[in-house]
Amino acid sequence: MEIKIKPKDLIEMLRIVEGGVSTTQKDIISLSILLKKIKNKVFCISINEDIEIVTYKEIKDSIEENVDVILKYDLIYNICRSIKDNSEIKIIKTNNSTEIHTKNSIFEVPLLYSSSFPSFRTEKKILFKTKIISSDLKLLFQYPFVTMSENNQEDFLNGILIDINNNSINAIASDGVKTSFSQILIKECNNRLKIIIPKILIKEFINTYQENEINIINITESYIKIINSKITLTTRLINEIYENNLINIKYEKFTKIILETYDLNKAINLLKTICTNNILVLNSKVNKIMLTVKQKSEKGVVTLKAHLFGQELNLNLNFKHINIISKIIKSDKTEIIVPENKTFLIIKEKNLNCIYVTLPLKI
Template sequence: MRFVITKNIIENVISSMQPFLEKKDASSITSHIYLETTNGKLILKATDYEIGLESHIENINDSVDGKATTNGSNLLGIIKRLKNEEIIFEVVANNIIIKQNKSTFKLPMYDANEYPSLTKAENLKNLDISTLNFINSVRKITPAIDNNNPKFELNGALIDIKNSKINFVSTDTRRLAISHLQNINNKESQFIIPKKAIVEIQKLFLDEAIIKYDDTNLVISNDKMTFFTKLINGKYPDYERIIPQNLKYNLTLPKNLLVESIKLVTSLFSNIKITFNSTSIIFESLDEDTESKTQIDMNLNIDKEFYLAVNAKYLLDFLSMTNNENITVGFNESNLPFYLEDEKFYTIVMPIVLEK
């Protein structure tokens, strides 16, 4: 195998493959990136069996067909140090040789024929949805996906395809985030995408792509790359029973003023108390060490005083994902779950219970 390629082209692809490599065991073939030249085209693959990426590069020169594998982290380290000029890659006696001008590097290979194959899109169901809408919907709920929960299904996002809409759902047990889109012609189904895959999808796909799935895999592809992930095998909690059917109060509030006031009185992970009365909203830090307070004067048209006590991060996560100038806050009583809503996106938050 041999090919010549410009540094920035291959560096971008090798960088995008780093999250897909086995990190804990450098002796595993899945710590390697697979490279294959065929018909003047370069194919690269990376996978840790749970998640994988295949990329195609057309613009290579002086190529000889063949295949190789080499440690993906070491390969990126070498490429980063080189100048932004052409690089020569060549296989010589079970090593991959990397050359640029008078610099030469040698990396050991494994048998490329033993590299695991990636899940393909054949025989999978098509998810008929705009990729951009899909990405935007999962982006909004990403902050509420849990990490390292013993209930594995909570470490991912539920895609719940219903008759007339598609719900994108996540929860870390303190909050429930849901964004939704209209379902045009997808059959009813449910599947859970792991958080790691959700994060990588948002980095990789900025344009339209084809999304396919079955009970165990999700595959997203365009003309340059194919991404796959294994789905989480589990039953997602019945999230719909958490959604309040009726709310006594719905307040439309200016997003920017809320963000400004929350950040003024508290740090990101601190707890905050927000009190609503007929003429103002009062923001108070619940930190024991410091006392901070600010107020927005506005006519709320409510007949009694209410408060919400909550981790500031939950509010700021929601507000950072909203598109409109105003958002809706809905609640029934102090110390009960409250409801945050923006167009096609809402979050239900469990409050911190304060003694009255």
């Protein structure tokens, strides 16, 4: 049983599945890679933290029997790098060893057996399936994700709740105190579904993000799969759902403030300079920001005053809010929506089908 593949193709596949481990050199060197051949495709698979990262290459090979071998990452990489003319590598699996044949050498290594390559692809019942462009999916994942602590194990299941309903996909992250929300619209929604996906899938999707890619999302009872032309990401779902930890968001009785990007960026820059200045004042007209920053408090809380039709609205924002707002705002005009109870803030970009919510304002 054998696999034939060009070194440059194999290296390209290895680099993609590197996302399955942390970036430390030690972890990469100790990584095992599963090479699996099914008919005319070679699949390169890495498993880490219960996520399956798969990429593949078409190969011109007449052998159509299924083959799979597990090899150390550094061994494959170093052999590929040592080949200067890009001549084919032949990987042959025998009963006791794996032979790697190059133009000038033969490397024989013991067979590696590992239980760390579970199969996520055996479950046939699909509860939900849709197509989403990469930029929308990245926005859906990224903004709830940025508010979650990297180190706090008490975060909302270390993942994000996905609520699919009414032709929309809502992503909600919470640590029980702070909650973020984002939404994208979809053309068809034939099933209402609530699932929790772990952080690892979000991280790997963002790491392997490809502009303008069309992604197929498959959700079954136990896993979620993201498929595009270059890579497949699969991870098991988190079963528990703690709905009591989620803040009930009601879209009514809002005060809306329209802010131009220039004015908002100017306000953000002023807020960031609070570390070196005690008093900053910016005055503007109706429907613009009037920012008043008094002496810095111990918590670094500042006051943003926005006027709407002559009515003054006071909001308490800290530096984390400002940093998140600065990451989200991209379009020419943005709506800042604040409910009357002033417990949370909605940031909505016009001409996009995404709504970003960061809450609460009172910390």
